[in-house]
Each structure stands twice: as structure tokens, then as C-alpha cells.
Amino acid sequence: MSAFLAAGPNLGRGGIGAWLAGLSPAGKAGVLAIEVVVMLVVWQLVVGVFGWINPVFLPPPTAIAQGFVELVAGGTLWPNMLISAQAWLIGFAIAAVIAIPVGLLMGSSLPMDRVVGPIAWTIYATPTIAYQPLAKAWFGFGIGPVIFLVAVSALFPILLNVAAGMRTTNASIIRAGKVYGASRTQLYRSVYLPSTVPFLFAGLRQAVVLATIGMVVAELAGSASGMGALIIKAANTYQTDQAFAAIAIVVAWSVGMTQVVTLVERWAAPWTRKGRR
Amino acid sequence: MTTTSIERNEAGAPLISVRDLSVSYDVARTGKRLTAIEGVDLDVHEGEFITVLGPSGCGKTTFMNVVAGLVKPTTGTVLVGGSPVTGPGPDRAVVFQDYALLPWRTVFDNVKFGLEMQKELKGAGWRERVQEAIELVGLAGFEQSYPRELSGGMQQRVGLARAVVAEPRILLMDEPLGAVDALTREVMRDEIEKLMAATGKTVLFITHSIEEAILLGDRIVVFKSHPGAIKEIIETGLERPRSERSIQHDPRFLELRDHLWDALQGEATAAAVSK
Amino acid sequence: MTVTSATGTMRIVRPRRVIRRSEAKWTWLLVGVIAAILLIWEAAVSWLQLIPASFLPPPSAIAVSFGKLLVDPEFWGAFGYSLGNVAIGLVIAVVVGVTVGLAVGWSPVLRFTVAPFLWLLYSTPKVALAPLFILGLGLGSESKIALVFLLAVFPIILNTMEGAVTVSTSLVNAGRVYGVNGVALGWKIIVPATLPYSLSGIQRGAALGFTGEVLGEFLGGTGGLGHMLEYAAYQFQMDDAIAMVIVMVIIANLTLLLISTLRRRLAPWYDDRKIAGAS
Numbered sequence: 001m002s003a004f005l006a007a008g009p010n011l012g013r014g015g016i017g018a019w020l021a022g023l024s025p026a027g028k029a030g031v032l033a034i035e036v037v038v039m040l041v042v043w044q045l046v047v048g049v050f051g052w053i054n055p056v057f058l059p060p061p062t063a064i065a066q067g068f069v070e071l072v073a074g075g076t077l078w079p080n081m082l083i084s085a086q087a088w089l090i091g092f093a094i095a096a097v098i099a100i101p102v103g104l105l106m107g108s109s110l111p112m113d114r115v116v117g118p119i120a121w122t123i124y125a126t127p128t129i130a131y132q133p134l135a136k137a138w139f140g141f142g143i144g145p146v147i148f149l150v151a152v153s154a155l156f157p158i159l160l161n162v163a164a165g166m167r168t169t170n171a172s173i174i175r176a177g178k179v180y181g182a183s184r185t186q187l188y189r190s191v192y193l194p195s196t197v198p199f200l201f202a203g204l205r206q207a208v209v210l211a212t213i214g215m216v217v218a219e220l221a222g223s224a225s226g227m228g229a230l231i232i233k234a235a236n237t238y239q240t241d242q243a244f245a246a247i248a249i250v251v252a253w254s255v256g257m258t259q260v261v262t263l264v265e266r267w268a269a270p271w272t273r274k275g276r277r
Numbered sequence: 278m279t280t281t282s283i284e285r286n287e288a289g290a291p292l293i294s295v296r297d298l299s300v301s302y303d304v305a306r307t308g309k310r311l312t313a314i315e316g317v318d319l320d321v322h323e324g325e326f327i328t329v330l331g332p333s334g335c336g337k338t339t340f341m342n343v344v345a346g347l348v349k350p351t352t353g354t355v356l357v358g359g360s361p362v363t364g365p366g367p368d369r370a371v372v373f374q375d376y377a378l379l380p381w382r383t384v385f386d387n388v389k390f391g392l393e394m395q396k397e398l399k400g401a402g403w404r405e406r407v408q409e410a411i412e413l414v415g416l417a418g419f420e421q422s423y424p425r426e427l428s429g430g431m432q433q434r435v436g437l438a439r440a441v442v443a444e445p446r447i448l449l450m451d452e453p454l455g456a457v458d459a460l461t462r463e464v465m466r467d468e469i470e471k472l473m474a475a476t477g478k479t480v481l482f483i484t485h486s487i488e489e490a491i492l493l494g495d496r497i498v499v500f501k502s503h504p505g506a507i508k509e510i511i512e513t514g515l516e517r518p519r520s521e522r523s524i525q526h527d528p529r530f531l532e533l534r535d536h537l538w539d540a541l542q543g544e545a546t547a548a549a550v551s552k
Numbered sequence: 553m554t555v556t557s558a559t560g561t562m563r564i565v566r567p568r569r570v571i572r573r574s575e576a577k578w579t580w581l582l583v584g585v586i587a588a589i590l591l592i593w594e595a596a597v598s599w600l601q602l603i604p605a606s607f608l609p610p611p612s613a614i615a616v617s618f619g620k621l622l623v624d625p626e627f628w629g630a631f632g633y634s635l636g637n638v639a640i641g642l643v644i645a646v647v648v649g650v651t652v653g654l655a656v657g658w659s660p661v662l663r664f665t666v667a668p669f670l671w672l673l674y675s676t677p678k679v680a681l682a683p684l685f686i687l688g689l690g691l692g693s694e695s696k697i698a699l700v701f702l703l704a705v706f707p708i709i710l711n712t713m714e715g716a717v718t719v720s721t722s723l724v725n726a727g728r729v730y731g732v733n734g735v736a737l738g739w740k741i742i743v744p745a746t747l748p749y750s751l752s753g754i755q756r757g758a759a760l761g762f763t764g765e766v767l768g769e770f771l772g773g774t775g776g777l778g779h780m781l782e783y784a785a786y787q788f789q790m791d792d793a794i795a796m797v798i799v800m801v802i803i804a805n806l807t808l809l810l811i812s813t814l815r816r817r818l819a820p821w822y823d824d825r826k827i828a829g830a831s
């Protein structure tokens with residue numbers, strides 16, 4: 001949908017490709033910004049001006065902005081946003097508090113790994129939506145099932161990544177630790193744990209995405225409040241502009257939380273220098 | 278050609294004494310056992326510089342790992358300072374073939390790693406020692422860099438500094454100059470030579486370069502493969518200090534070089550044929 | 553075990569089981585632990601009655617429900633309906649995803665212009681769009697298939713793209729050196745080399761597609777496994793509901809197994825571990 005710059009006969013490796021590759025970071029950002037603007041304008045034209053697509057199903061950007069204003073003015077945005085954020089944060093915290101120690105234990109003890117591992121993999125492979133009706137039956141219609149689904153969604157990526165990080169600690173670094181006289185505890189503290197840190201953050205990033213999906217699913221399928229409930233209410237009353245505005249906020253939340261994890265990683269593990277892309 | 282016995286004609290008990298050592302690995306994938314080295318005998322005296330030559334995969338690293346205490350002998354004994362090796366110890370430091378630096382530590386923190394593990398950071402002067410070692414390997418100015426910001430050769434030099442600063446009695450070096458460019462290599466060689474002469478450390482030095490083996494070694498241990506074993510041990514008998522230039526035309530150097538060349542070439546072809 | 557994936561995060565790859573005698577011991581331990589958990593559960597609910605059975609039914613009751621499901625024609629109808637929708641949506645997603653992924657990975661211009669948006673769409677929780685799909689396409693299969701497609705297509709695109717990028721730099725040069733060109737280049741080098749990447753995208757896409765289908769059924773319509781599960785839970789028939797969840801766990805894990813077997817079969821040279829590690 002944003003292939004405008006690529007249009008024309010110049011699709012090959014030379015020409016525009018070479019020109020783009022040669023741009024400075026600022027230049028690239030500039031081109032991207034222009035792209036975004038062009039895309040928004042075309043979207044507006046196609047839906048809003050020419051009316052080629054029914055705006056009920058895909059409202060134009062201006063309508064979405066207006067929907068946002070309506071949500072704020074109507075006073076429904078803040079309470080729902082707060083409830084969602086609260087459920088998300090609580091669920092995520094529960095997941096991290098359980099997953100990190102268990103993952104470390106799994107990584108350092110073979111019996112733990114062989115018992116918890118297969119069970120965790122089996123649950124992780126199943127989309128968490130399958131557990132949603134159970135959560136609803138057990139925890140009622142409030143924030144409970146949302147917290148539950150967020151926690152279950154975030155738990156396993158963190159757990160399994162931490163365990164994998166411990167297990168795959170580079171053998172030759174362990175050897176170096178032994179040669180230079182590290183005791184068992186020192187070996188854990190200065191070799192195993194630091195080398196697990198990048199895995200932990202990879203797990204957390206993955207968990208952010210999955211937790212957000214879990215939150216939305218739980219709220220869509222049976223919650224009276226939260227962003228998911230807001231989206232459903234707006235859609236059911238054909239106020240798709242408001243629904244899209246709410247979706248945009250959820251997207252911003254997901255991207256923002258991923259960014260937070262990345263920032264914390266940069267600060268806590270500066271040696272990886274990898275960032276998000 | 279004078280091929281000496283496993284023991285050098287020198288008084289006193291050897292610092293390292295290896296008798297009838299063999300190591301075999303369990304290869305998990307195939308369930309077979311692979312004999313890496315077999316029947317190795319070697320005595321090394323305090324202050325000696327031993328270079329180890331041999332075709333790739335003949336078990337040089339394995340041998341060094343046994344002396345370091347990282348690999349247990351399958352049969353045979355290894356004594357260091359008269360007592361059997363049961364594991365790694367502060368009397369031995371290793372420069373690893375694959376550097377084995379801690380990616381989350383800066384150059385400075387990597388070099389101080391050995392001191393830290395042995396809780397020697399309390400006394401005064403450790404900073405200077407670390408700094409000195411970093412300067413010795415020519416990495417001044419890179420103290421705060423992370424390993425991934427360094428070239429392979431630079432990382433290898435960090436490994437060297439880390440070993441030197443731990444002040445072991447025995448330095449085990451596994452191709453420590455393998456990834457270093459020719460010029461730096463020459464400089465580092467000279468530095469190692471001087472350092473070892475000055476401190477009188479005992480060194481086991483694995484290399485693939487015949488010239489390097491001659492230039493640095495008091496004795497050269499030549500390994501053969503299939504299974505890995507010592508083929509011969511040669512005393513270089515060259516005057517110290519040596520330098521690349523001074524021995525280039527020394528007839529003894531040329532003689533040794535030709536001899537080693539033939540020995541290794543024979544090994545390499547044998548290895549290729551047996552495949 | 554992990555691989556760095558197109559998501560920029562690491563996806564964890566289930567460690568490969570090497571069946572050896574020493575492993576059998578662990579299998580027994582696992583079986584023992586699971587048996588112990590089931591036993592304690594059964595004891596706590598049926599014998600000691602610490603937890604009301606209507607809230608958490610004992611394993612024996614769940615097993616009975618599960619057995620009943622397997623002979624229930626209604627269940628098999630729902631099964632066919634749900635998996636049919638997932639299969640159709642997934643096939644479309646694979647065709648579109650692989651094509652787009654190859655194109656974008658291959659062309660630097662497309663990569664620069666389109667890829668950032670694909671990334672954004674990939675990391676967007678697109679499940680939030682589900683109500684709009686129901687609104688636009690109705691309560692029938694169409695909305696569910698569309699939802700499956702939408703959720704499944706992005707991981708496929710991004711993983712294929714990553715594969716194509718990896719390939720394009722090194723392997724293609726090698727191919728050129730040996731005189732492989734044009735269509736042969738695509739067929740002999742690019743497709744086989746990107747295949748394992750695509751397959752791991754498909755693996756992820758299948759799981760997300762399943763989410764889409766079930767969510768679609770939760771939100772509207774009268775058929776499918778998700779609907780049956782939702783109904784059982786709504787009626788507070790917890791034994792039936794948990795049996796349905798077990799069915800879904802089995803389906804999800806079998807799908808995963810199928811795709812990873814496929815990957816091993818089609819690309820045996822590809823080692824998950826080769827691109828492993830976070831260092």
C-alpha cells in the first residue's frame with residue numbers, strides 16, 4: 001500500500017535502490033516520513049473523497065482522528081484505557097515474576113528442564129484464546145479473565161527463552177570461567193546469568209506482543225470494559241471511526257511497551273547493541 | 278637431526294609431567310567413541326617454552342585442555358608441580374583458540390576477570406596491572422570497548438592480556454596469534470618472547486606456523502593424527518634473544534624448518550589419504 | 553533453543569528430541585509427574601472435596617466428557633467447519649505471504665518502502681479488527697476465513713522476506729559464480745534457501761490463524777469448535793469445556809508437529825541451531 005516510491009520501471013537493483021541505500025539515516029527517515037504522508041493522503045482520497053471503499057468498513061484518517069476526539073469528549077476513553085492498562089500490567093508482572101525464576105531453575109537443573117519443558121511447550125503451542133472461556137467461567141466478567149489471559153500469554157515466551165538462554169551459554173566461555181577460577185556461584189553470577197540476559201529481553205519483547213493479543217481477545221470476547229469492549233461497542237453501533245481510533249491506541253500501546261523493553265535492554269545490557277532491528 | 282627424548286637433560290623435577298595420556302570423547306550423535314589422543318608422554322621444566330605443531334584436528338587443543346584441567350584424561354596421568362591435575366587452578370592460565378571473552382564485559386573488565394574470580398581485587402595496584410597488560414598487547418584506548426566492537430585479532434589479544442595479568446606459573450596458549458595480521462604478529466611474538474624471558478614463565482604454545490614454532494620454542498612437540506600422538510620432540514638449540522630477522526639465515530633455522538616441513542607434509546598427506 | 557527470526561525477537565524452537573537410553577529415564581519422570589498431578593487433582597476434587605467439582609471437575613469426569621465428544625457427530629461437524637475455515641485461510645495466506653515476502657525481500661526498493669509498514673502491521677494486534685470483519689463480512693465462514701488470512705499472513709511474509717534477504721547476499725553471488733541464472737536461480741537457490749524460513753513463518757501463522765478462527769466463532773455465528781467451547785463454558789459445563797480445551801491443545805500441537813516435520817523433510821540440511829544464540 002505504500003509502494004508508490006517503488007512504482008515505475010526502476011524496480012531493479014540500480015537506480016532508486018542504490019540511491020536509497022546511499023541515503024543518510026536522516027535522509028532515510030525523511031523518505032519514510034514522506035511515504036507515510038503520501039499513504040495517508042491517498043487513503044483519505046480513496047475513501048473520503050472518491051468513496052471507492054465504504055467508509056463504514058475503512059474510515060479515512062480524518063474520520064479516525066475525529067473518532068478519537070469523540071472518544072475523548074464522550075469520556076469513554078480514559079476509564080477503559082486505564083482498566084486495560086491495569087489488567088495488562090498486572091498480568092505481565094505476574095507472568096514475569098513466575099517465569100523468570102522457573103526459567104532459571106529449568107536452565108540450571110536437568111530434571112526440571114525435562115519435566116517442566118514439555119508441559120510448557122505444549123501449553124505455549126496452543127493459542128491462549130482456547131483458555132479464555134475457562135477464565136471467564138472461573139473469574140467472572142470483570143478484569144479477572146483479562147489478567148489471566150495476559151499472564152498466560154506472556155508467561156511461556158519468557159520462561160522458555162530464559163531456560164534456553166541458560167542452556168545455550170557458550171561452552172567456551174564456561175571453560176574460560178573455570179580456568180580463571182570461578183566458583184560455582186561465581187560461574188552462575190558472572191557467566192550464566194549475563195549470557196541469559198539477551199534471551200530474557202527477547203522473551204519479554206515476544207511476551208509484550210502476545211500479552212497484548214491476549215488482552216484484546218479477552219476483552220473482545222466477554223468483558224464489559226477495557227479497550228476491547230470499547231472496540232466492540234463502537235463496531236456494533238457502526239461507529240467504525242471510533243473503533244479504529246481505539247485500535248490505534250492499542251497498537252500504540254503494543255509498540256510503546258516493546259520500545260520500553262528495548263530501552264531497558266539497552267540500559268541493562270549495553271553489550272548487545274542490537275536494538276530492535 | 279637431533280630428536281631428543283621426552284625429558285630434557287636437566288636436573289630437577291619437571292613442572293609438568295604427562296605419562297601415557299590418552300583421551301577419547303563420546304560422540305553423542307553417533308554413540309561412538311573417538312580417540313583424540315593416545316599414549317602421550319611429555320615432561321616440561323620450569324621456564325621452558327614448548328611449542329606444539331601438528332595438523333588440524335590432531336588433538337592439540339585436547340592435550341592442552343587436559344593440562345588446563347578442563348578435560349579429564351581417559352587413561353594416564355598429568356602432574357603439575359608434582360601433584361595430579363584435578364581441575365583448573367590459578368597456577369595455569371589459558372589463551373583460548375576461540376578467544377572465549379565474556380561479551381557483556383568491556384576489554385578492561387574482561388582482562389580483570391581472572392583477578393576478580395580469585396578475589397585479588399582488594400589489594401592496591403591491580404588497576405595498574407590490568408592497564409599494563411592491556412598496553413602490552415597494544416589495546417590502549419580500547420579499554421571500554423565491548424568484544425563485539427573489536428576485530429578477531431584484537432579479541433585474541435584481549436584473551437592474551439587476560440591470561441598474562443592472572444600471573445600464572447604456566448601459560449597455555451592455543452594459537453594465540455592465529456587471527457592477528459602479519460605485522461602485529463611479529464610485534465606480539467617479540468613481546469611474548471621478551472615477556473617470557475623476563476618472567477621465566479613456563480609456556481605451552483600451540484601454533485600452525487612452523488617459523489613461529491622455531492622462533493619461540495625451546496623444544497618443538499610435533500603431533501601426528503589418527504590417532505593424535507606425539508610424533509617427535511625437537512630441541513631448537515637456537516641462541517636467545519631471537520628475532521625474525523636474526524635467525525632468518527641461520528643454518529640451524531633452515532635445517533629445522535625443512536625438517537618440520539617434511540614431517541608435517543607427510544602428516545597432512547597421511548591424514549588426507551586416511552579420510 | 554532459539555533462532556533470531558524476522559520478528560527481531562527470538563523465536564524459541566522446541567529442542568529436538570534425540571531418543572536415547574538416557575532420555576527414557578526423563579520420559580518416565582515426566583510421565584510420573586503428570587500422573588502425580590492428575591492423582592492429586594482427582595483426590596482434591598472427588599475424594600477430599602476441597603474444590604467443588606462444578607468449578608473444577610476431576611480428571612475422571614473430563615476423560616468421560618472427552619470420550620463422549622469423540623463419538624458425538626455434532627463435534628465432528630464443528631471440527632470440520634473450524635479446520636476447514638482455518639485451512640482455506642491459511643492456504644491463501646501462504647500463497648500471498650510467500651509471494652509478497654519473496655518480492656519484498658528480493659527488491660531493495662520494495663524492502664525500503666514497504667517493509668517498515670509490514671513490520672508495523674506485523675506487530676499490530678490485528679485481533680482487534682475482528683469485530684469489524686464480522687460487521688463487514690457477516691456471521692458466516694467468510695469473515696472467519698478473512699480473519700484467519702489476516703492474522704496468518706504477516707508472519708509468513710516477514711519470515712520469507714528475511715530468508716530472501718539472507719539468501720540474496722551470499723548464496724546468489726555463489727550461484728552467479730557457477731553460472732546459475734534467471735529462473736534456475738530462483739528455483740535452485742532462492743526457493744530452497746527461503747523454504748525453512750517460510751515454514752517457520754507458516755508455523756507461527758497457523759497458530760495465529762487458529763486464534764482468528766476461534767475468536768471469530770466467539771464473536772458471532774453458530775458453528776465450530778470455538779462456539780462449542782464457548783457454549784459449554786457459558787452453561788458452566790466445565791468438564792465439557794475442559795475437554796474442548798484439550799481438543800484444541802491437541803490440534804495446535806499436532807499442527808505444529810506436522811509443520812516442523814515438513815520442515816525437516818523438505819529442508820533436512822537446515823539446522824535450527826545454526827542461527828541460534830543471542831550473543
Ligand SMILES: Nc1ncnc2c1ncn2[C@@H]1O[C@H](COP(=O)(O)OP(=O)(O)OP(=O)(O)O)[C@@H](O)[C@H]1O
Nearest residue numbers: 302303304311313332333334335336337338339340
Ligand atoms: N568435545 C568433543 N567431543 C567430541 N569430539 C571432540 C571434542 N573435542 C574435540 N574432539 C575431536 O578430537 C579431535 C581433536 O580435536 P582438537 O580440537 O584437540 O584438535 P586440534 O589439534 O586442536 O585442531 P585445530 O588445529 O584445528 O585446532 C578432533 O577429531 C575432534 O573432532
Ligand SMILES: [Mg+2]
Nearest residue numbers: 337338374451
Ligand atoms: Mg585446536
